Amino acid sequence: MKDTMQRSTIGVGIIGASRDKGGWAVTAHIPALPRNVGNLYAQFAKDSREGTQFVPDFVEATKRPALIDAIQLASDSGTRQVLG
Numbered sequence: 001m002k003d004t005m006q007r008s009t010i011g012v013g014i015i016g017a018s019r020d021k022g023g024w025a026v027t028a029h030i031p032a033l034p035r036n037v038g039n040l041y042a043q044f045a046k047d048s049r050e051g052t053q054f055v056p057d058f059v060e061a062t063k064r065p066a067l068i069d070a071i072q073l074a075s076d077s078g079t080r081q082v083l084g
Contacts, residue, residue: 030038043055070081 040055044057047053047055047057066083070083074081
């Protein structure tokens with residue numbers, strides 16, 4: 001399977017940002033993974049300001065380890081797991 005992750009570097013300096021479609025768009029060439037994290041933080045801040053919830057919060061993040069453990073247990077045991 002072809003590896004689709006692109007690796008690149010960013011030069012040290014000022015990264016510009018501009019208003020785009022109601023949010024902030026980074027104008028520098030940033031690799032996809034850090035850019036995605038930046039976009040999540042920006043949306044998290046917007047949700048905090050506006051009282052909305054369009055991105056998972058820290059409560060949701062605490063549920064991920066249990067989900068991953070249940071997936072691993074189901075794979076190891078061959079039995080369906082139920083999350084509470």
